[in-house]
Amino acid sequence: MSSNKFISIEGIAKRYPQPSGGATTIFENLWLSLAPGEFGCIIGHSGCGKTTVLNILAGLDEPTEGTVIVDGQAIAGTSLDRAVIFQSHALLPWMTVMGNIAYAVSSKWRKWDKAKIRAHAQTFIDKVGLTGSEHKRPSELSGGMKQRVGIARALSITPKIMLMDEPFSALDALTRGTLQDEVRRVTLETGQTTFMITHDVDEAMYLADKIFLMTNGPGAVLAEIVENPLPKDRARIDLHKHPHYYALRNHIIDFLVTRSKTFTANTPNHDPRNVPVVRPVFTEAPTMPSLQSAMR
Numbered sequence: 001m002s003s004n005k006f007i008s009i010e011g012i013a014k015r016y017p018q019p020s021g022g023a024t025t026i027f028e029n030l031w032l033s034l035a036p037g038e039f040g041c042i043i044g045h046s047g048c049g050k051t052t053v054l055n056i057l058a059g060l061d062e063p064t065e066g067t068v069i070v071d072g073q074a075i076a077g078t079s080l081d082r083a084v085i086f087q088s089h090a091l092l093p094w095m096t097v098m099g100n101i102a103y104a105v106s107s108k109w110r111k112w113d114k115a116k117i118r119a120h121a122q123t124f125i126d127k128v129g130l131t132g133s134e135h136k137r138p139s140e141l142s143g144g145m146k147q148r149v150g151i152a153r154a155l156s157i158t159p160k161i162m163l164m165d166e167p168f169s170a171l172d173a174l175t176r177g178t179l180q181d182e183v184r185r186v187t188l189e190t191g192q193t194t195f196m197i198t199h200d201v202d203e204a205m206y207l208a209d210k211i212f213l214m215t216n217g218p219g220a221v222l223a224e225i226v227e228n229p230l231p232k233d234r235a236r237i238d239l240h241k242h243p244h245y246y247a248l249r250n251h252i253i254d255f256l257v258t259r260s261k262t263f264t265a266n267t268p269n270h271d272p273r274n275v276p277v278v279r280p281v282f283t284e285a286p287t288m289p290s291l292q293s294a295m296r
Helices: 050-058 097-108 114-127 143-156 173-190 201-207 236-241 245-262
Strands: 007-017 023-034 039-043 065-070 082-085 161-165 193-197 210-214 222-227
Touching (some): 023 050, 039 201, 050 065, 097 114, 097 143, 114 143, 143 161, 143 173, 193 201, 201 236, 222 245
Antiparallel strands (some): 007 065
């Protein structure tokens, strides 16, 4: 494995046996990598196996074929070096907000005393805007607040890899934007390598360094790797003003609406071990693309 590959997914497939014989292939021959500190987003229609890929990276599932190497070692089970933010909050219902986060912190730093654990947990409670809700249990929180607890919990253990399965989908627009900003800030400051599933093209454009485009499942394959041409120090408020913004956006939406339906493992010149890397840039007058059900 080359030194610039912190995460290396090597030829993995996921197949499910059928009672009548044979198997259903969700995806196959998947090769992709992320360098240390890179932020990767995977986009594709429902059923292409995005969450399965993330679960394999987390050590919660195993591939039918292939292997996943992280920091030079094949994944074998879960690890506190890989934090997961799920679509659902996945909180312990009998614990308070502070308890849920402190539990994660104490699992990572077992020698810390209670005061240090609580102070560290409080820092991340404050970051996600839940100050004053420390003693509430999940049943007393709104759906968005529960998800913010889950995000704070994952951030609090400062993992080497952050794995996120549409973590902002249940949040209102204002909260979603605030937490996207916070996740981006933290990952940039800590150098965390991040792998995220999203259905939101603009979210991927704002957060990701690389965007992985999956074809439709079952039998999904990685069709293209899009290198984000927007500057690393991009700001949300100025994103749409950048000359490459619409070129990137149009390229992704065109894939989701049109090309993802016809691209298959048998597409001429498709080499799963050498998937093309593209960098959409401004070449002509930008146009506003249609958003009509690009996803789902």
